[in-house]
Amino acid sequence: MSTTDEAIKTVRLIRSPVSIVGMVLTTISAVVFLVVFFADLFGMHSNPYIGIVFFLILPGVFLFGLALIPLGAWIERRRRAAGRRASEWPRIDLNNPDHRRVAVSIFALTMVNIVIVSLAAYRGVEYMDSTQFCGQACHSVMKPEATAHADGPHARVTCVECHIGAGATWFAKSKLSGTRQLLAVSFHTYSRPIPSPVQNLRPARDTCEQCHWPAKFHGDKIQRIAEYGDDxxxxxxxxxxxxxxxxxxERAGAAQGIHWHADAANQVEYISTDDKRQVIPYVRVKDRTGAVREYVADGVTPDHLAKGERRRMDCMDCHNRPSHQMAASAERAVNAAMARADIPSTLPFVHREAVKVLKVSYPTEDAATEAIAKGLREFYRGSYQPIYMSRRQDVEKAVTGAQQVFKRNVFPEMNVQFGTYPNNVGHMDFPGCFRCHDDNHKAKDGRKISQDCDTCHKIE
Ligand code: HEC
Ligand code: HEC
Ligand code: HEC
Ligand code: HEC
Ligand code: HEC
Known part of the structure; x- marks a missing residue:
């Protein structure tokens, strides 16, 4: 046996090309995982849908690489057992001008490749963080939320700014839920309507309070609410x-206002017993003086409370629809459209008729668009022939206005109707403030969470 044969035998089996490919794959996937993980930790938010890369593709590549290492060794052992020479690597001699040229071009091309791939990856991440991606990639699934968002006060705030933030636990949470969502969309197993993610939302301190400063709320805000009759x-x-x-x-002991709950100096905690947080039988307050008050609704037992979810109150307990406001009823939506003059209030019975066509349940948006136009035109052509002839433009404006109301608030494909999602600011359409302010939550000393109208607003 020659000395070269001896040397080849001692070459470790895992030096085979297949094993080396395995090692390269494992290393690359591990490095990519760590880089993005740390970027996220240090505040470069990324989209939850990248979760699919993180929880499926990268680990897949990693495991595949791991599996290749012993596989390569096994193949190599078999080659040698069959008496074949161990696989050999090409010998590169940089003193040879041909070898040198090839080596230099491979190096240059690799560098160019790295730049191209990184740029593409960066653009990809940037795109996935955009409102456009969130609202449109899953098209009909997120249409209700994307439509409301585009029409709301936070149209310029991207979806990820509220739904995701930096931090290790949120990274895992959001990536995992993104992966689950993406799979649900691919296999059409998502729920319609999508449930509100109250349990998975980040605390307001990390989202809302990055832009809004709770200590700076002051004064009164005037709300003008117009309603129209069916006459x-x-x-x-x-x-x-x-x-x-x-x-x-805190101003010289004077009574404070609505944002008292959100002031960091006051701690309001509550227990809710349903998953939409609409039933709140217990509230605990620790005010800025350190005094603690516990309010319990009539007839509630400790057993009942033990099953509930305990939570510190923040912005989202009132403003749960900051960027996805949808009208609570057809009447409300038509009132608002008439106040904006999108539906001309000078047309006879337009309130009653618009509400009527909007209350019907339609199978699709297209069916609704058609039926709304037909319903309104027929009403005016039948009952108000002269007006239909002389004010055709107004009738068409009412048609467009009513169709707009539908498209903005009702999404048949997602089973979203007027009032599907409760809004907690107010007390007329949903329990809202009256979940606690019902004069029925009492403390041991007889104090109640007040329903006195003037606590919250003056009505003119
Ligand atoms: C200003 C903050 C904010 C922005 C911006 C925002 N959301 Fe939301 N989103 C919320 C809150 C808060 C909820 C929880 C609603 C609830 O509990 O009723 C929510 C709920 C949702 C839901 C669950 C279904 C529902 O209607 O409750 C989806 C889906 C959603 N958002 C998608 C989006 C998409 C897509 C965008 C961007 C086009 C976006 N969000 C932008 C705050 C935001
Ligand atoms: C990236 C900054 C940003 C974040 C994050 C943000 N907001 Fe806003 N918000 C704004 C701006 C800017 C306005 C004012 C828009 C205007 O006046 O048209 C606004 C307006 C509002 C309004 C008044 C809406 C109205 O109709 O007058 C409410 C309520 C509100 N935000 C609540 C929230 C809540 C709750 C959150 C957290 C879920 C939140 N915001 C997160 C920037 C932000
Ligand atoms: C107890 C319920 C409640 C909580 C908690 C709460 N808000 Fe409000 N907020 C209201 C109500 C009610 C209004 C007046 C709504 C209206 O009539 O438009 C309001 C108004 C606002 C406005 C508009 C103010 C203006 O002067 O135009 C902003 C912005 C706002 N809230 C942001 C927040 C943020 C951010 C938080 C968390 C730090 C928060 N709110 C916590 C109930 C609440
Ligand atoms: C989770 C329960 C809860 C909800 C929901 C809630 N509140 Fe309160 N609110 C309280 C408690 C508790 C107090 C203070 C009672 C005390 O001083 O011991 C309070 C006090 C207030 C005060 C008086 C603050 C002061 O001292 O001057 C106002 C105004 C107010 N709430 C407005 C609202 C409005 C508006 C909403 C709905 C948008 C709302 N609250 C929803 C629990 C709640
Ligand atoms: C805990 C605070 C609170 C109390 C107490 C309260 N309200 Fe309100 N009220 C609100 C809020 C918040 C809204 C919603 C304002 C908005 O639409 O932005 C509202 C809205 C209204 C509206 C307008 C409804 C509409 O058509 O949109 C009326 C009317 C009203 N309240 C009457 C009353 C009366 C009467 C009482 C006394 C029995 C009362 N409220 C007690 C907080 C309160």
């Missing part, structure tokens, strides 16, 4: 509310 004249009645939105700053 021929669509008689208008207006409620003006002076909302006491202050509350952040």
């Amino acid at each position: 021929e004249k669509n008689t208008e009645s207006v409620t003006t509310l002076q909302m006491h939105v202050g509350g952040g700053v």
Whole structure:
């Protein structure tokens, strides 16, 4: 046996090309995973749907690489047992001009490749973080939320700014839920409507309070709410509310306002017993003086409370629809459209008729668009022939206005109707503030969480 044969035998089996490919794959996937993980930790938010890369593809590549290492060794052992020479690597001699040229071009091409791949990856991440991606990639699934978002006060705030943030646990949480969602969309197993992710949302401190400063709320905010009657004249009645939105700053013992709950100096904790947090039988307050008060609803037992979810109150317990507001009822939506003059309030019975066509349940948006136009035109052509002839433009405006109301609030494909998602600001359409402010939550000393109208607003 020659000395070269001896040497070849001692070459470790895992030096085979297949094993080396395995090692390269394992290393690359591990490095990519760590780089993105740390980027996220240090505040470069990334989209939850990259989760599919993180929880499926990268580990897949990693495991595949791991499996290749022993596989390569096994193949190599068999080659040698069959008496064949161990696989050999090409010998590169940089003194040879041909070898040198090839080596230099391979190096240059690799560098170019790295730059191209990184740029592509960066653009990919950037795109996935955009509102466009979130709202449109899953098209009909997120249509209700994307439509409301585009029409709301936070249209310029990207989806990820509220739904995701930096931090290790949120990284895992959001990536995992993103992966689950993507699979659900691929296999059409998602729920319609999508349930509100109240349990998975980040605390407001990390999202809302990055832009809004709770200590700075002050003064009153005027709300003008117009309603129209079902009579021929669509008689208008207006409620003006002076909302006491202050509350952040302690001012010389004066009564504070609505944002008292959100001031860091006051801790309001509650227990809710349903998953939409609509039933709140227990509230605990620790105010800025350190005094603690516990309010319990009539007839609630400790057993009942033990099953509930305990939570510190924040912005989202009232503003649960900051960027996805949808009208609570067809009446509300038509009132708002008439107040904006999107539906002309000078057309006879337009309130009653618009509400009527909007209350029907349609199978698709297209069916609704058609039926709304037909319903309104037929009403005016039949009952108000002269108006239909002389004010055709107004009738068409009412048609477009009513169709707009539908497209903005109702999404048949997702089973989203008027009022599907409760809004907690207010108390007329949903329990809202009255979940606690019902004069029925009492403390041991007889204090109640007040329903006195003037606590929250002055009505004119
Ligand atoms: C200003 C913050 C904010 C922004 C921006 C935002 N969301 Fe939301 N989103 C929320 C909150 C809060 C909820 C929880 C709603 C609830 O509990 O009723 C929510 C709920 C949802 C839901 C669950 C279904 C529902 O309607 O409750 C989906 C889906 C959703 N958002 C998608 C999006 C998409 C897509 C975008 C971007 C086009 C976006 N969100 C932008 C705050 C935001
Ligand atoms: C990236 C910054 C940003 C974040 C994050 C953000 N907001 Fe806002 N928000 C704004 C801006 C800017 C406005 C004012 C828009 C305007 O006046 O048209 C606004 C307006 C509002 C309003 C008033 C809406 C109205 O109709 O007058 C409410 C309520 C509100 N935000 C609540 C929230 C809540 C709750 C969250 C967290 C879920 C949140 N915001 C997160 C920037 C932000
Ligand atoms: C107890 C319920 C409640 C909590 C908690 C709460 N808000 Fe409000 N907020 C309201 C109400 C009610 C209004 C007035 C709504 C209206 O009539 O438009 C309001 C108004 C606002 C406005 C508009 C103010 C203006 O002057 O135009 C913003 C912005 C806002 N809230 C942000 C927040 C943020 C951010 C948080 C968390 C730090 C928060 N709110 C916590 C109930 C609440
Ligand atoms: C989770 C229960 C809960 C909900 C929901 C809630 N509140 Fe309160 N609210 C309280 C408690 C508790 C107090 C203080 C009672 C005390 O001082 O011991 C309070 C006090 C107030 C005060 C008086 C603050 C002061 O001291 O001057 C206002 C104003 C107010 N709430 C407005 C609202 C509005 C508006 C909403 C709905 C958008 C709302 N609250 C929803 C629990 C709640
Ligand atoms: C805990 C705070 C709170 C209390 C107490 C309260 N309200 Fe309100 N009220 C609100 C909020 C918040 C809204 C919603 C304002 C908005 O639409 O932005 C509202 C809205 C209204 C509206 C307008 C409804 C509409 O059509 O949108 C009326 C009317 C009203 N309240 C009457 C009352 C009366 C009467 C009482 C006394 C029995 C009362 N409220 C007690 C917080 C309160």
